[in-house]
Amino acid sequence: MKKIKFAAGRVEEFACEGGKSQSFLWDTTSPGLGLRVTSKGAKSYIFQGKLDGATIRLTIGDPRTWDIAKAQAEARRLKVLLDNGQDPRKVRDDALAAERDARALQEAVIVAEQEKQLLESVTLGGVWPEYIADRIATREAGWSEHHIAAHRKIIQDGGQPRKRSPALTKAGPLWSLSSLRLIDLTNERVEAWAREEAKIRPSSARLAWRLLKAFMNWCASHKTYSNMVTSNPTKSARVRESLGKEKRRHDVLQREMLESWFSAVRKIGNPVIAAYLQVLLLTGARREELAALKWTDVNFQWGSIKLSDKVEDFRMVPLTPFVAQLLANLPRRNAFVFSSPASASGHIAEPRIAHNEAVAVANLPQLTLHGLRRSFATLSEWIEMPNGIAAQIQGHAPQGVREQNYIRRPLDLLRVWHAKIEVWILEQACVEPVSLPALLRVVGA
Structure with a gap:
């Protein structure tokens, strides 16, 4: 050495x-x-x-x-x-292990403090937009534009200017809860909210309750918010009792009301809204799926309409002669059949005002847009249309084993009955029906 x-x-x-x-x-x-x-x-x-x-x-x-x-x-x-x-090697290893443990402990303290701050800062209103964005991104959620708008409106702040009215907007039913931390959304707090909202707007409160229930379920399965939502406070029996059951609506156009309704609706100054309301009744479609109809979904040659469907991805319904004539006369301003240059979406967004005015002019009982869908189902009974065919046209889920697994109706079979109900409704309304040759002339013109 x-x-x-x-x-x-x-x-x-x-x-x-x-x-x-x-x-x-x-x-x-x-x-x-x-x-x-x-x-x-x-x-x-x-x-x-x-x-x-x-x-x-x-x-x-x-x-x-x-x-x-x-x-x-x-x-x-x-x-x-x-x-x-x-042994110096063991002393060195023990010192490194102690240093790692001290560092891990320090990191754990930091993480715990961050989690504590998160628990104390995350509010319902803060997470709600993230929930909406996640559901939009998750296609299987199947949210329509109307459903998305309902989620935003239900928690909106009040006092904002309206587009078509000088009155300011009212705060949504969930606004009073929006500033609460998720950890503070207890059974007692939600029950107190339900009691107050039920006094002033029970229908809106029931909708808000259903949306809040789905939101809390989402939080419970979320990696960030699951430790803040250990139970769903919306499932309290007292909340359900306070809000009560939703009353069944009975607004419907009876046979004797058709003439007055058509006369008033066809006089509406906006031809797009007038056509939309008539097609809504004659197809029995949902208001949102028809409002978002695009020209690419209308086939004049083969007489069919492709509608977005909340049960399936889409459904095909017949393009009946009178409906085809109404659509053919509409202006083609953009991709949507029922277009609206003033709407952010490009299609009509709020036809209720014009409809309510027409109903009032016709001196008819209050009638919602969904009441027109209910009217189609009711009026179909007059021509004894099979229930399964009416349900398929309207996009209702098949009922029973036979409907679900065995019956597969072609569009032409639906067309036979759909044309019958259109002709019958127009006759009762004293409106001239359109024949098939006339339809072909309109399309070929």
């Missing part, structure tokens, strides 16, 4: 002997301190000693970062450990 008193020059000059993979130089000042150099020129300070009769060797560090004095001090420290019967 070659021993010298370490000095900067000697450490710098020391090189590996020829033919060897590594060479060692030992310090006379600090027992056990050595300098190792490989055949490739890599140098490092090392410590070598004996523990229980066995030689152990540890690397101290690179001479470029460890000066001689520090290396000698480290060698003396390691020699003291050996003299005390301690």
Whole structure:
């Protein structure tokens, strides 16, 4: 073993002997301190000693970062450990483990503090837009534009200007809960909300309750919010009792009302809305799926309409003669059949105002747009249209094993009955029906 008193020059000059993979130089000042150099020129300070009769060797560090004095001090420290019967390797590993544990504990404290701050800051109103965005991005949720708008409106702040009225908007039913933290949405708090909302707007409150229930279920399965929602407070029996059951609507056009209704609707100044309302009745479609109808979904040649459907992706319904004539006379201003240049969506968004005015002019009982869909189903009974055919035209889910698994009706079969109900309704309304040849002339013109 070659021993010298370490000095900067000697450490710098020391090189590996020829033919060897590594060479060692030992310090006379600090027992056990050595300098190792490989055949490739890599140098490092090392410590070598004996523990229980066995030689152990540890690397101290690179001479470029460890000066001689520090290396000698480290060698003396390691020699003291050996003299005390301690294995420096175990001492080093224990120190690293303790350092890792301390770092992990510090990180855990930071994470716990962040989680605490999150728990104390996340509110219903803060998460609601994220919920909507997630449901829109998740296609299987199947949210329509109307459903998305309902979610936004139900929690909106009040006092905003309206587009078609000087009156300001009212706060949505969930607005009073929007500033609450998720952890504060307890059974008691939601029950108190339900009692108050039921006094002033029970129908809107029931809708808000259903939407809130779905939202809380979403939070319970979310990786970030699941620890804030351990139970769903909307499932309280008292909430259900406070809001009560939704009353069945009975608004419907009876046979004797058709003439007055058609007369008033056809006088509406906006031809797009007038056509939309008539088609809504004559197809029994849902208001949103018809409003969003595009020209690419209307086939005048083969007499069919493709409607978006909330039960299936879409459904095909017949394009009956009178409906075809109404559509053919509409202006083609954009991709939508029932277009509206003033609407952000490009199609009509709020035809209720014009419809309500027409109903009032006709001196008819209150009638909603969904009441027109209900009217189609009711009036179909007059011509004894089979229930399954009426349901398929309107997009209702098949009922019973036979309807679900065995009956597959072609569009032409639907057309037979759909044309019958159209002719019958128009006759009762004293409106001249359109024959098939006339339809072909309109399309071919």
